[in-house]
Amino acid sequence: MSVGKINRYSIVSSEEEGLRLTTMHGMNGFGNGKIHTRRKCRNRFVKKNGQCNVQFANMDDKSQRYMADIFTTCVDIRWRWMLVVFTLVFVMSWLAFGLAFWVIALLHGDLDNPAGDDNFTPCVLQVNGFVAAFLFSIETQSTIGYGYRCVTEECPVAVFMVVFQSIVGCIIDCFMIGAIMAKMARPKKRAQTLLFSHNAVIAMRDGKLCLMWRVGNLRKSHIVEAHVRAQLIKPR
Template sequence: MGSVRSHRYSIVSSEEDGMKLASIAVPNGYGNGNMTKVHTERPQQSRFVSKDGHCNVQFINMREKGQRYLADIFTTCVDIRWRWMLLVFCLSFLLFTAAFLFSVETQTTIGYGYRYVTEECPIAVFMVVFQSIVGCIIDAFIIGAVMAKMAKPKKRNETLVFSHYATVAMRDAKLCLMWRVGNLRKSHLVEAHVRAQLLKSRTTAEGEFIPLDQVDIDVGFDSGIDRIFLVSPITIVHEIDEDSPFYEMNKQELETSDFEIVVILEGMVEATAMTTQCRSSYVASEILWGHRFEPVLFEEKNYYKVDYSRFDNTYEVPSTPQCSARELAERKSNCSSRNSFCYENEVALEKVEMEEEFEEEEEHKVLRVIEPLNDSNIDLVSECDPNIDSLTLEERPLTAESEI
């Protein structure tokens, strides 16, 4: 259990490994979470989404805004601030003194004093009944709105945290963009899943300028890795491959680019079964190239311990390449092609050598078979005709030639 898991979202480490990482001393001071990243001076980029998840957007020139908001009055009351909601509740009573007291006596059914309704004024009787009914409706509406405001899952986001920095480093021989999420409560976030989008301005082929173009960042949607079990902090991983918007960015280009990465964590609150969404963002100056997060989950004797003091800490990885993922892939492909070429040459040479050896062996076998036959033929001729060489041409026997 003390060994590091091979899963891409591996979160368990040993106490000894954590102490080693915490004691690393590097020249730029990143070793123990003291992150002092140096960049060239450039204008501060305006955030679309702040670090606490609020969207920095203001709506202007909206047509019929009041009518649209009143059409959905319940949502309006749930969304407005408490001060305005209390004001609406108080306005259900009249403002001038005598009518206000009479209205309070009627609406709260506490009884009348000197002011009371008689049969001499039928309109007053009707208004008392009408106000009683309307008062019950207003009370029920206000109570429902108050309960809805108190049960909103928005406050649950206070205990869902994102790391202050994102990192770029190698993982499983691939260049990856990583950030960390955590849950400060012991109650679970049901069906938790993560998403990410890149916000960057661009100009189309037709010359149209898009100030905030939204591009999805893959965090494992197809494979299902985007769905997480958020019991302890987890590092979210985006592999920078051919489909990634960062595929052609090296370290220098990433640090000088103007973009924003919006990260989103969604899930259902276990207590209320209401869906909540927690957001944060990272700009280029908050992405650390060549760093990894320190482990925060350690295995004890009978339990696991999460140290949130290490949640934002990173340590430097000097072996991280400074080039883009595309250049890294090209280098690997060139190296593999050279290796395959050398291997093919070796195989061809070995094949030629084997063929030559085989031919030599065949020649030796033929020679071994022919030599005994030649020796036996010579001996046979010498035994049969011992004096044939001493005979004259006329005396030698004529041998018939074989017909072809």
């Protein structure tokens, strides 16, 4: 079971913490005519920048739940971490299949026989070490095209590994490109061009007291069928 904790923020702004210093006009005429008072701070549920001022604790299997929905997790994380995940996924796949081709060449004896021996046919031509196997893995998955290094008909397991890496590479490409496109298509920064008035007022409208504020759109494109919903949070 999760437990929510509320951080302490000023009732005025999310940038002000502790006690609020207010200024009122003095009625006694002494000094500069202003009296400085302190107002007791309260707990805010929602800060003025739109972030919820709630932290969850004692959540069981939080990491496993995020990994269970890995696509949404990749879409929600920051761009810097998204680029790190993008790079690591491809590099790790290249290393894994490069290691597999190197093991195949090692077991077949390709590393012990010279390249100029006409009586010996290696599984993968010109793969005489792990670096060459790693380059062959990159060429296979990224479909750059083979040069001196290419698979032969000598080892069916090497042919199967090439086919398997091509399929896995297509799956990785679809997943990562889909996550990046979904992240770019989200209108998350659209709220930056919607401005709210700094102060809200209570005034009479149609014989009733109404809480009112203004909303402005900085873009020239209009928002069609816009719906506004407000929530009032108050103590019981």
